[in-house]
Amino acid sequence: MYNENKLNETARTGRIEVICGSMFSGKTEELLRRLRRAQFARQTVEIFKPAIDTRYSEEEVVSHDKNAILSTPVEHSSNVLLLSSGAEVIGIDEAQFFDMGLVDVCQNLADQGIRVIIAGLDMDFKRIPFGPMPGLCAIADDVIKVHAICVRCGNLANYSHRLVKNDKQVMLGETDEYQPLCRKCYLEVKSEK
Ligand SMILES: Nc1ncnc2c1ncn2[C@@H]1O[C@H](COP(=O)(O)OP(=O)(O)O)[C@@H](O)[C@H]1O
Ligand SMILES: Cc1cn([C@H]2C[C@H](O)[C@@H](COP(=O)(O)O)O2)c(=O)[nH]c1=O
Numbered sequence: 001m002y003n004e005n006k007l008n009e010t011a012r013t014g015r016i017e018v019i020c021g022s023m024f025s026g027k028t029e030e031l032l033r034r035l036r037r038a039q040f041a042r043q044t045v046e047i048f049k050p051a052i053d054t055r056y057s058e059e060e061v062v063s064h065d066k067n068a069i070l071s072t073p074v075e076h077s078s079n080v081l082l083l084s085s086g087a088e089v090i091g092i093d094e095a096q097f098f099d100m101g102l103v104d105v106c107q108n109l110a111d112q113g114i115r116v117i118i119a120g121l122d123m124d125f126k127r128i129p130f131g132p133m134p135g136l137c138a139i140a141d142d143v144i145k146v147h148a149i150c151v152r153c154g155n156l157a158n159y160s161h162r163l164v165k166n167d168k169q170v171m172l173g174e175t176d177e178y179q180p181l182c183r184k185c186y187l188e189v190k191s192e193k
């Protein structure tokens with residue numbers, strides 16, 4: 001769980017918070033936890049996700065444990081700016097799927113005094129930094145990297161290993177398609193192939 005004393009989370013000041021890590025690392029749960037606490041503080045919260053992420057639901061952000069919160073699916077980062085008027089806190093899930101314009105959009109929103117909380121995969125299945133995530137980490141006021149448990153050895157996992165043969169960077173999936181692995185196990189699995 002994140003240390004809210006460090007974050008001074010209900011301060012009504014513009015800032016950018018990034019929650020990154022591999023699949024199953026708890027990014028969405030941490031995002032939902034922060035957004036719900038902002039709602040308890042009676043702050044106006046808007047939540048966005050990329051329209052392509054239809055895994056569990058078209059209109060909700062849903063964690064692997066099926067915790068959910070209503071969200072607005074958007075096609076392009078510019079829609080986030082257009083649909084954010086009046087918001088005090090903005091949540092964005094699956095940020096890796098957005099276009100690079102998301103970096104400027106988030107900077108612009110934070111400059112207007114809005115708290116922007118972003119969750120996304122830091123790396124794809126090849127361990128390549130994913131979409132706008134490196135740029136978002138660079139401009140963030142606060143970055144936390146969360147970790148899943150390696151399904152082979154039980155250590156902390158950094159990587160999302162793809163189990164199926166598909167070379168495209170974007171491929172929606174769950175436990176049938178991906179597993180979280182630590183560095184040692186990721187390299188072992190790769191060398192077995
Ligand atoms: N190998 C694993 N390590 C940790 N959590 C896992 C694992 N496999 C499944 N989970 C579940 O996934 C949940 C995290 O889901 P979620 O917040 O949606 O993660 P993320 O958004 O990072 O993919 C955990 O609370 C746990 O119940
Ligand atoms: C590694 C990797 C993942 N994806 C997809 C698979 C899932 O649909 C999402 C990640 O969801 P999570 O909330 O972080 O579990 O991204 C992908 O398209 N490409 C990849 O390389």
Ligand SMILES: [Zn+2]
Nearest residue numbers: 150153182185
């Ligand atoms: Zn391992």
